[in-house]
Amino acid sequence: EVQLVESGGGLVQPGGSLRLSCTGSGFTFSDYWMSWVRQLPGRGLEWVANIRHDGGQKNYADSVKGRFTISRDNPKNSLYLQMNSLRAEDTAIYYCCIGRGYSDWGQGTLVTVSS
Amino acid sequence: DVVMTQSPLSLPVTLGQPASISCRSSQSLVYSDGNTYLYWFQQRPGRSPRRLISKVSNRESGVPDRFSGSGSGTDFILKISRVEAEDVGVYYCMQGTHWPYTFGQGTKLDIK
Numbered sequence: 001e002v003q004l005v006e007s008g009g010g011l012v013q014p015g016g017s018l019r020l021s022c023t024g025s026g027f028t029f030s031d032y033w034m035s036w037v038r039q040l041p042g043r044g045l046e047w048v049a050n051i052r053h054d055g056g057q058k059n060y061a062d063s064v065k066g067r068f069t070i071s072r073d074n075p076k077n078s079l080y081l082q083m084n085s086l087r088a089e090d091t092a093i094y095y096c097c098i099g100r101g102y103s104d105w106g107q108g109t110l111v112t113v114s115s
Numbered sequence: 116d117v118v119m120t121q122s123p124l125s126l127p128v129t130l131g132q133p134a135s136i137s138c139r140s141s142q143s144l145v146y147s148d149g150n151t152y153l154y155w156f157q158q159r160p161g162r163s164p165r166r167l168i169s170k171v172s173n174r175e176s177g178v179p180d181r182f183s184g185s186g187s188g189t190d191f192i193l194k195i196s197r198v199e200a201e202d203v204g205v206y207y208c209m210q211g212t213h214w215p216y217t218f219g220q221g222t223k224l225d226i227k
Binding site (some may be wrong): 044045046047059061062095100101102103104105106107108 | 152154156163164165166169175207209211214215216217218219220221
């Protein structure tokens with residue numbers, strides 16, 4: 001069974017940093033692109049970033065470019081999102097997803113940016 | 116960015132009756148490889164989204180056959196042949212043809 005487990009969310013002040021993690025199991029992690037998608041409060045879904053299976057290509061939404069960094073550690077079946085210079089509008093549930101078509105989703109981790 | 120427009124945004128349905136959700140894209144979703152990367156997701160209350168359909172009409176494993184997807188180019192439809200209580204939630208279309216990939220606003224389905 002495919003499982004994705006996110007962690008690292010929490011409350012942070014504007015301008016602060018957080019690092020999200022996602023650990024995958026039940027599939028060959030190193031074979032897949034991986035993505036972060038977020039859900040803004042009471043609103044819809046927004047793609048944040050993705051990374052190729054070997055880490056050699058990374059893409060970012062304009063809204064996070066230059067502030068967020070996606071990375072992965074294939075031997076640890078882990079995906080990361082380093083979030084710097086956080087803003088109130090980054091407040092959301094962050095989901096880790098398999099592939100660029102989001103075939104499977106984790107349970108999400110809540111990030112709240114507030115003073 | 117490609118804008119995905121869903122309608123209706125709210126869909127009250129009687130149990131056992133059919134339901135239909137429309138999704139329109141601001142550009143054709145036909146990719147250079149000939150595929151159309153249009154997906155449908157379901158988000159039940161308090162749950163993570165779940166992919167129901169990929170590439171317009173391909174149901175994911177475990178998705179009941181009362182769900183079907185159709186369409187081409189810029190116009191797509193998700194149909195539920197007979198709504199059941201477990202279908203309550205928000206449904207999103209998403210395009211995976213043009214960067215950045217974008218979602219529709221969501222359609223909230225509930226029971227009358």
